[in-house]
Amino acid sequence: MELIKNLKWRYAAKKYSDQLVSEDKIDQIIEAVNLTASSCGIQPYRLYVITNPEARQKLGEGSFNEQIYTSSHLLVFAGFNKITNEYIKAYVDMMEQQRNLETGALKMLQDTLIGYFSPQTTEQNVIWSDKQAYIGLGTALIAAAELKVDATPMEGFDPKLFDDILDLPEKGLHASVIMSLGYRDADNDYLASAQKVRLPIDEFSIKIK
Template sequence: MKLIDDLNWRYATKKFSPKRVADNDLEQIIEAINLSASSTGIQPYRLIVIDNPSLKKDLAEGSFNSQIAEASHLLVFAAFASIRKEDISDYMELISKVRETPIEALADFENAISSGLLPQTDTDNFIWSAKQAYIGLGTALIAAAQLKIDSTPMEGFDAGKFDELLGLKEKNLKSVVILALGYRDAENDYLANLKKVRLPLDEFVTKTN
């Protein structure tokens, strides 16, 4: 299975080369993320794609993750800070348009989502939204590996700085995880030629009858 080979190939790249990711490859990764599984399909997060060197440098300032500035592109997964009634209404309108379904026919679905999400606190809904964003991150890692594009997922960044520099608060968003994309500098990345370390399957997996 080629996917297994691709996943064995990928690792969390520590040092990127200056080579840039082609626009077509980047768009394929973005489309894959957009097609990720999402609870109820509402996609309570947004993706910010950064390739501006100056902005990447500003975002990387003070971070121990040099990949933020060195990567060809930086993807920021930003979750909804809260779930609002208008977010659910917008989703219903999108379903109605795409599936050519009368909006009235979606009333039960809208009520089910609203009753499940709107009574929750903003903190609870942000946590839920962040978990959805991580599903998108997983898809991005796999898509990049299949294109033989290196990547580094990172949580060790100043989310407050990212939110401020990217104007996320005004969009009801909070950055939760980032992904650097590019190509490995095999000569200067100490991890590039090391074997991947994972648990044996019989230790990792429990099968029940």
């Protein structure tokens, strides 16, 4: 299985070279994230792809993760602050159009989603959208490995700084998690040649028959 080989190859790169990732590969990673699973299928986060050097330098201020500004690209997974009725209606409308259904064919789904999300607090919505964003993060890591692009998932950043610089609150969003993309600097990254360490499969997984 080629996927297993690629996952054995990948690691969280600490040092990046100056080589840039082609836009074709970046677009493939973006499409993979767009195709990934999300609860109820409503994609409650947005993906920011940042290459601007000045913006990335500002985003990396105070962080121990220099990969924020030394990599080729930076991905910011920005979760929704609120799952609004308007968003649900618009998304269900899009579902009906893409599936060539009559208007109102998915009203039961729409009403169910509105009934579920309407009573929830902003905090509950934020936690839920963050969980969905992490599913997207996992897919991005796998897609990058398939393309032999190095990646570093990161929580070591200042969410408020990201929110302010990217004007996320004005868009009803917040920074959930980030990931850099690029190519490893094998000569200067101490982890590049290190053995991948994982638990033995029979200790990690439990099969109940």
